[in-house]
Each structure stands twice: as C-alpha cells, then as structure tokens.
Amino acid sequence: MSWLKGILREIFGLFVDDGSFAMAILAWLVLLWLALPHLPIAPQWRSVILFAGLLAILVESVLRRVRQR
Amino acid sequence: MLVNWTHTGPTVVAAFLASLVEFVEALTVVLAVGVVRGWRGALMGSGAATLVLLAIIAILGPALMRIPLGMVQLVVGTLLLLFGLRWLRKAILRAAGVIALHDEAAIYNKQAQALRREGASAGWDKIAFATAFKITMLEGIEVVFIVIALGAGGIGLLLPASFGALAALAVVVALGLIVHRPLSRIPENTLKFVVGVLLSAFGTFWVGEGLGLTWPGQDWSILGLIAGYLLVATIVVPTCRGRAITAPSAP
Numbered sequence: 001m002s003w004l005k006g007i008l009r010e011i012f013g014l015f016v017d018d019g020s021f022a023m024a025i026l027a028w029l030v031l032l033w034l035a036l037p038h039l040p041i042a043p044q045w046r047s048v049i050l051f052a053g054l055l056a057i058l059v060e061s062v063l064r065r066v067r068q069r
Numbered sequence: 070m071l072v073n074w075t076h077t078g079p080t081v082v083a084a085f086l087a088s089l090v091e092f093v094e095a096l097t098v099v100l101a102v103g104v105v106r107g108w109r110g111a112l113m114g115s116g117a118a119t120l121v122l123l124a125i126i127a128i129l130g131p132a133l134m135r136i137p138l139g140m141v142q143l144v145v146g147t148l149l150l151l152f153g154l155r156w157l158r159k160a161i162l163r164a165a166g167v168i169a170l171h172d173e174a175a176i177y178n179k180q181a182q183a184l185r186r187e188g189a190s191a192g193w194d195k196i197a198f199a200t201a202f203k204i205t206m207l208e209g210i211e212v213v214f215i216v217i218a219l220g221a222g223g224i225g226l227l228l229p230a231s232f233g234a235l236a237a238l239a240v241v242v243a244l245g246l247i248v249h250r251p252l253s254r255i256p257e258n259t260l261k262f263v264v265g266v267l268l269s270a271f272g273t274f275w276v277g278e279g280l281g282l283t284w285p286g287q288d289w290s291i292l293g294l295i296a297g298y299l300l301v302a303t304i305v306v307p308t309c310r311g312r313a314i315t316a317p318s319a320p
Contacts, residue, residue, distance in 0.1 A: 010207050014214065015151040021158065022151055029147060033280055047282040051273055051294060055301050058154055058269075062161050066309045069167055 021061040028053045077229045079291055080219050083267035084233025087215045090260050092241035095208035097173045097251040101180040102201045106190075110197025117198075118205035122213055129213075133221055141221045143279025146272050149218040153268025160262035161302055165309035170258050173251040219271060266302060270294035 016022040032053070036046050095115075103111035133141055162168045180200075187196050216234045220227030244252055274291050277284055284290035 007203070007206060007210075011210060014211060015148060015155065017155045017159065021155070025151060025154060026147070029150075029276060029280075036280070036282075043283040044285045047277045047284045047290070050277055050280070050282060051297060054150070054154070054269075054273060055297065058158060058161075059301065059305055062158055062165075062305055062309060063312070065158075065162055066165070066167055066312045 018061060018065070021057070024057045024061070025054065028057060076226060076288060076291070079267060079271070079295065080226050081229045081233040083264065083271060084216055084219050084230040085237050086233075086260055087264045087268065088212045088234040088237035089241065089255070090257055090264060091208040091211045091215075092237055093173065093252045093255055093257060094176075095204050096241055096245045097177045098180050098204040099201050100245065100249070100251060101177050101184060102197050105181050105184040106194050106197035106200075110194040111201045114198040114201025114203075115205040118202045118209055121206065122209040125210075126213055126217075129217060130227070133217065138224075139279055139281070141279075142275040145218045145221045146275025146277075146279050148214070148272075149268055150272030150276055152214070152218070153265055153270075153272045155265075156261055157265030157269050157298065157302060160258065160265045161305055161309065163258050164262060164306045167309060171261070173253040173255075173257065177251040177253075215268070218268075262302065266295055266298045269298050 028050075032046075032050055036049075041049070099111050099115055102114070133145075159168070163170050184196065184200065190196060212234050216227070216230045219233075220230035241252070270291060273294050274284065286293065
C-alpha cells in the first residue's frame with residue numbers, strides 16, 4: 001500500500017507545493033464568494049478584483065520565497 | 070464562431086504544451102528503465118498504467134457531465150488555479166535563478182544509476198515494471214487532470230483538450246523512438262512558464278464563471294487574463310533575480 005500512499009501524496013503535491021500559497025488562494029476565493037454579493041461593486045469590476053487578488057498573492061509568494069533564500 | 074475560437078484555440082495549445090512537459094518527464098524515466106532493466110518490463114509497466122488511466126477517464130468523464138456546469142467550473146477551476154499558479158510560481162523562481170532548473174539528462178542519469186544498483190532480477194522484473202508503472206501513472210494523472218480540467222470548463226471543450234494531449238503524446242513517442250535519449254533539448258522550463266500562465270488564466274476564468282461573475286469582453290477576457298499573467302510574471306522575474314543576487318546569504 002506504500003505505493004498507493006506515494007501516488008496520493010504526489011496527487012496532493014500537484015495542487016499544494018507551498019502550503020501558505022495554496023491557503024491564500026483558497027482564502028481569497030472563499031472571501032470573494034462570501035463578500036462580493038453584499039458589496040456595492042459594479043458586476044464588471046468583480047472579476048477584475050478576483051484577478052488582481054490572485055496576481056497579488058502570486059507576487060507576494062514569489063517575493064517571500066526570494067527573501068527566504 | 071467567436072466563442073468557439075477564443076476557447077478552443079487556447080484549450081488545444083494549453084493541453085498540448087502541458088501534456089508535452091508531462092510526457093517528456095515520463096519518457097526520461099521509461100527510457101532509463103528500458104535501457105538499464107530491459108524493454109519488456111518498461112513497456113508493460115507503462116502499458117498497465119495507461120490502461121488504469123483510461124479507466125479513470127472512462128469513469129470520471131461521464132460522471133462530470135452529470136454535475137451542473139457552474140459547480141464543475143468552480144471546483145475544477147479552483148483545482149486548475151492551484152495547479153496552474155503553482156506551476157507559474159515555480160517557473161518564475163526557476164527563471165529568476167532562485168531554484169534549480171529542471172534537467173532531464175541529470176534525472177535520467179540519477180534514475181539509471183538507481184536502477185543499476187537494484188541488481189538483476191531473475192525472470193519477471195518487478196522493479197522495471199513498478200518504476201515504469203509509477204512514473205506513467207504520476208505524469209499520466211497530471212495529463213488526465215489537465216485534459217478534464219480544461220475540457221470541463223465548457224460544452225464541447227473535452228475534445229480539443231484531448232486532441233492537444235494526444236498530439237503531445239504522439240510527438241514525444243515519435244521523438245523518443247528517433248532520439249532514444251532523454252529529450253533534454255526541449256526547453257522544458259520555458260514551456261512550464263507558458264503552461265503556468267495558460268492554466269492560471271483558464272483557472273481564473275472558470276472560477277469567475279463558477280462564482281457567477283461577469284467578465285469584461287466575455288470569452289475574450291481569457292486572452293486578457295493570459296496577457297495579464299504573462300506581463301506580471303515577466304516583470305517579476307528580473308525583480309526576483311536582482312533581489313536574489315543582492316540578498317545576503319543565510320548564516
């Protein structure tokens with residue numbers, strides 16, 4: 001069964017490499033899902049906010065990794 | 070036609086390039102198994118894994134069709150986003166010199182040495198079979214996920230995504246038969262950078278659709294997302310390179 005565990009670990013690793021990076025992405029999506037319907041933001045700007053947040057998470061994570069080097 | 074091409078074109082390209090990277094990685098290990106341990110075990114291991122993967126597709130494909138599109142887009146989009154942004158983050162760090170580049174020749178040599186250390190098997194070579202099976206399963210599962218994720222985002226996208234993956238398989242198998250060495254000349258790190266951008270863009274779009282958001286320019290926004298991720302990633306690479314050089318080393 002160790003080979004099966006290995007494969008499952010690898011599958012998990014496909015999506016999660018840096019735990020805090022993955023958590024930040026999921027937290028951003030949940031926050032938008034919960035908050036956006038209640039905020040007075042024009043519909044066309046909501047998708048832009050989604051994208052901008054994801055870019056910010058990516059850049060922050062990359063810069064954090066560089067600092068940790 | 071507008072809707073078709075803005076989705077279909079990037080879907081085929083993303084599936085082709087992403088699958089190409091995965092198949093090249095699988096080929097490196099299968100070649101090492103074949104050369105060191107013999108081709109019977111290598112081909113049987115890869116063949117068995119391919120059958121398992123086909124069974125997964127046969128089960129998952131129709132099951133996904135029964136789930137409402139919005140739900141599929143949200144769940145698959147989230148997974149695609151995690152997968153794509155992980156690739157893009159790693160590709161940026163590699164391009165900036167923060168982490169080591171992926172080297173197929175080095176992986177081949179390391180794998181070949183490990184297989185030689187195992188010693189010869191009498192009769193049925195379990196090591197050759199298991200090694201080829203495992204690498205084909207691991208890389209194949211990534212391809213299956215990419216095809217299903219790209220194909221699940223809209224009606225009629227599974228076919229172009231599958232076509233892209235099959236074309237990549239044909240290219241890698243043909244090159245493997247001709248070259249008979251790891252395909253280290255394929256610019257894998259650049260491909261991963263491009264694939265990371267494409268998958269992140271698709272993931273963002275599907276998640277937005279799943280959340281019921283309105284995209285400016287509708288389907289054309291996929292191209293805008295690709296351009297946005299590419300622009301930011303290419304700006305971040307030199308910034309990181311500069312910081313990585315000037316940063317004091319850890320004690």
